[in-house]
Amino acid sequence: MIRSFVRIVRSLHSSSGKLRMDSLENAKKNAAYKAVDEYVQNNCAIGIGSGSTIVYAVQRLAERVIQEELNVICVPTSFQSRQLILDNHLTLGNLETHPHLYSAIDGADEVDKDLNLIKGGGGCLLQEKVVASCTNRFVIIADYTKNSVKLGDKYKKGIPIEVVPMAYMPVKLKIEDNYGGTAKIRMAVAKAGPVITDNGNFILDWHFPDIDSNSWRKINMELSLIPGVVETGLFTDMAETVFFGCGRFVSEERRMKKKGLSTLRDLSDFKVTNNNVQLPVSLYRALLDAAKQNVWKVQMDRGAYDYRLQQIPRIYLSGQMPVRNTMKS
Template sequence: MRLPRGAGLGRLAAGALRSSQQHVCVSGRAAASMAEEAKKLAAYAAVDNHVQNNQVVGVGSGSTIVYAVDRLAERVRQEKLNIVCVPTSFQARQLILQHGLTLSDLDRHPELDVAIDGADEVDAELTLIKGGGGCLTQEKIVAGCAKHFIVIADYRKDSKALGQQWKKGVPIEVIPMAYVPISRTIAKRFGGEANLRMAVSKAGPVVTDNSNFILDWKFEHAQNWKEVNTAIKMIPGVVETGLFVRMAERAYFGMEDGSVQFRDAPIN
């Protein structure tokens, strides 16, 4: 039976579309795999270069820190290290316990030798945006208690200026009753908009480990981040910001070619 004119073309087009979709899917998987390997490389470099025997280590949160804890546990077993770990979140606490590492807290160990954590974005001066996972307050507390704060990330997180790569804004943890006036104040004083972060798998807003809400401030242009960070923290009801200014000592970046690059904070 003869096909109507154009019918075969439609079938070929559909086949070409499926082929294109499969190519995009494979490319996406390859990119994701490359990024995961880059995270692992950065994490291993940081743990190998900055963790020594008889240290108290702050353990950050997020996907990159999983590899750091893997490597930390491996070194503890192989080298018989005496390491105490202080978590920045419930997730970090569970990672520490799952790997059989010694868990502690800031009550028992208020001063840490080193803290290792990821970042959503790192600029040329090692100013960070953190809090994409919602743990910014505890992450900043732990980092502030450490003699050395080391950042680990993949190549996608490296920027010349904040906002270049990370488009979701600066996370700001706030007391729930104050989120509307805080949002209005930030938009009025600094431009852009600060939106309440909504949960994905449940109805309602994201609730932090501290039972607070998070605003994501999408700023319009580069700012003096030190001044802005201080000013936002002075707004009544703000608990903490995801701006980490002059805190990180060094950042490790796992690169696409399998190498690891690092950048030190400028000397002030």
């Protein structure tokens, strides 16, 4: 009788664990599918990130390429994503031939309320940040466990910092002296010694103290200036959109809110009154089809909105995607 009871309890524990795992995998899948459906179009080059959620993104991309006969070039951020691209018979590209990407889709270890990210748990932070910097549409896909109010609330492994091997100790001491916390060299599991990145570097995981969320941009810049630091796993002001999956649904979408700019979600209220040439960055995607003539006004329910009155970033729109924002904020 007791043995039967123990078997039942074990079975229940096993079932609950499996249900939770299935829920997380469904969450990853649905976030990935939504991102690929929204941020991939024909005749474009896109960045393919790294991590477990990206597996579903590549899966969905392969489906769309076959079903819709899309021509898509895929630029990987790691050895893992390169193999995923090849295994799914997608077209492999690189930044030498495609330095300007239509979009980049990647995962994250944690996302705070301001869309600051911690990335690099898988050790690919340098290539991920380089690829992300080559597009205005950097899209994050994650399950609900990565959604937090403040960095460090949920992800407890610290901020990865890729460093030149000879400099890891001076960098470690400077980080601890300047900002507190502890910076530990990441050790390999299946080999003796430190983890070696795809670029031949070491990784320090900085377990940081309580830090004001508004300080991350400044801290990231300061960390990057330390001699020996190659790149940090802090991604600030980079993500345009984050899709958080929850079970069978995408539970939340967050869009970048830049100073003086509308969010992309707000664009549903806009109606073009004429063709446009010069508009704010956040309106680029919504108004690209109309970008042919020099008109400043966009009609809203509450009246025409004149962008010349606003001190906000602007880009010049033409029939092709701009390579960079040449106007200052």
